[in-house]
Amino acid sequence: MSSTPRSESPDNSFEVLVSQSVGTEPLGSLADLLPVLARDLADIDWRLQRILGARYATLTEAASYACSTGGKRVRPLLIAAYFRALGASSVEKIHALAGAFQLIHTASLVHDDVIDHAEARRGRPSMPRAYGLPLAIVTGDYLFVRAFELAAEYPPSIILRCGEACADLVEGEVIQEEGRFDLSTGKDHYFRVVERKTGAIVAAGLASATEIAGADPEVVEAAATYGRSVGIAFQIRDDLLDIFGDPDLMGKPLYSDFREGNPTLPSLETYARLDGRRQTEFERLFQLRRKHARHLLRLHELAEEAGAEAIVAEQARWWADKAVRSLSVLPPGPYRTLLERLARGQAERRY
């Protein structure tokens, strides 16, 4: 169980992660926490690198590639910060846990990229693009399997939390598939997808960490609420950036949800707000199975005319507020304040 932490983070992405996650206001004295958390994340990375080693070099390489392009490490950051907010002076006990949740998330991104025919992720070719479909599928499986090996360090209740979160994740994908190219699904459908695909896994990660810390059930419950709400805020913002973001900052092209026909919140709000003729036009274009650049740009234009950006941004903020309120069970202190910033940061991030 004991790990030999590496002396430094494998790359400078911690700074990127922080600048993405805490918003634009100055950090003040909270900046003192960053070296501690950077070290925590480096330790978690190290644990991951050790478990990803296969006897067969191609697989190790593919798994490492998936981890380098998959996910921003928001989940391990939230888990480490929450664990420290509970008063822990070391996060060694949750290295494997944070690693497991990061792997589950990465595995799901790899399989999502297969399903969505994604070209790029974080500025590099997506897994299926870089390694082909067969290797992308089995590398995703490999990451799931290694995640459960990490989870095997913990009591059955924690393993079951991981399992249920994965089942939610899969369920979210199935529900999403059923709603493709269909704007009549409505917001209930959208939130069912988002809660399962993003909320459940962050909730389970934080609830598990809190349980491992030996906290009371009400704190475990509050941690789950924080995780679920931050996850949903993150996803709403993600869906917004897919239309209104800066593709150079994000490292992937815009409009993937338009192309794949995902009725995300910006599209649903646009559809609900447009008048008759433009509403029909929006729906007709949205339903096209193959969209050309001019269709995508027109969809963007209509979303802009409907004022979707501001409305959807406000909803991401609503979930961030909910996350912040759930923190009242924690003792006041710098880590709790940082968790507030992290929640609000998800609803404001530019990439």
Add this chain to the structure above:
Amino acid sequence: MSSTPRSESPDNSFEVLVSQSVGTEPLGSLADLLPVLARDLADIDWRLQRILGARYATLTEAASYACSTGGKRVRPLLIAAYFRALGASSVEKIHALAGAFQLIHTASLVHDDVIDHAEARRGRPSMPRAYGLPLAIVTGDYLFVRAFELAAEYPPSIILRCGEACADLVEGEVIQEEGRFDLSTGKDHYFRVVERKTGAIVAAGLASATEIAGADPEVVEAAATYGRSVGIAFQIRDDLLDIFGDPDLMGKPLYSDFREGNPTLPSLETYARLDGRRQTEFERLFQLRRKHARHLLRLHELAEEAGAEAIVAEQARWWADKAVRSLSVLPPGPYRTLLERLARGQAERRY
């Protein structure tokens, strides 16, 4: 942990399984064991059906479909028979284990069918054919996840055995991918693939059951040898039947390995045994990325001329013999005799 066994097997496939698995010689007094094992398998099925239930009906349905077409349940049968051969009067302790290994196997078949563009399995459309690629991918993930939830009932050492077997399985798939359309890979490559894709998972299932029974380490090791050898015998026979079997009996078309360019043992033996001109022809046809019916039939003809069927059948028998020898650590008795029959049956089966 306790289950309410159903009063009967969900279908008559136990009889099919037995007739496939024990060869053509009469069973004699061993037939008395069959009702006991049929009940064990029905209990394991029942445990599986309970864990596969998702909140979302489409997913439950897709998972059930995968289980109904995926795998012949040889693995749970071997696990139950081995556990009883160790002297257990009830197999309740390994219901979840046998279920987990059956799910892992099924998950891997689903993802294999995506990768290999398989049309059919056990006489019904394959998962990707029946449900589409996205649902096939996530249903495979779902089956892996539920397998680990079942494994969570056991100590970490068992969970790690499951995990390592899955990692082997994935590694086998990666090695297989790298050898496609290449007959120069040779038998070492073939056995590396087969040991990982089929041997490791059966070995891990039996070793786990033996460990749960509290057996000595040498018995655990012997159980792993039995499982690995039976698995390899099974796979060699499978690869033989893909060329020389009866497609109506098997419920799937012939020549999938020719089509996908898998250099299996029958192709390697054919290639090694043909003379110059016919060897070149075999290689040229084998390497075609798209093969027409006449190419497939000519490959079959050349394999027949090379006498590959008898040579490969003999190698399957060699592995069955190895499995039988490993049973000497068990107390003599009807279950041990049945395990011998089950090993030899894998090397003789017609479908």
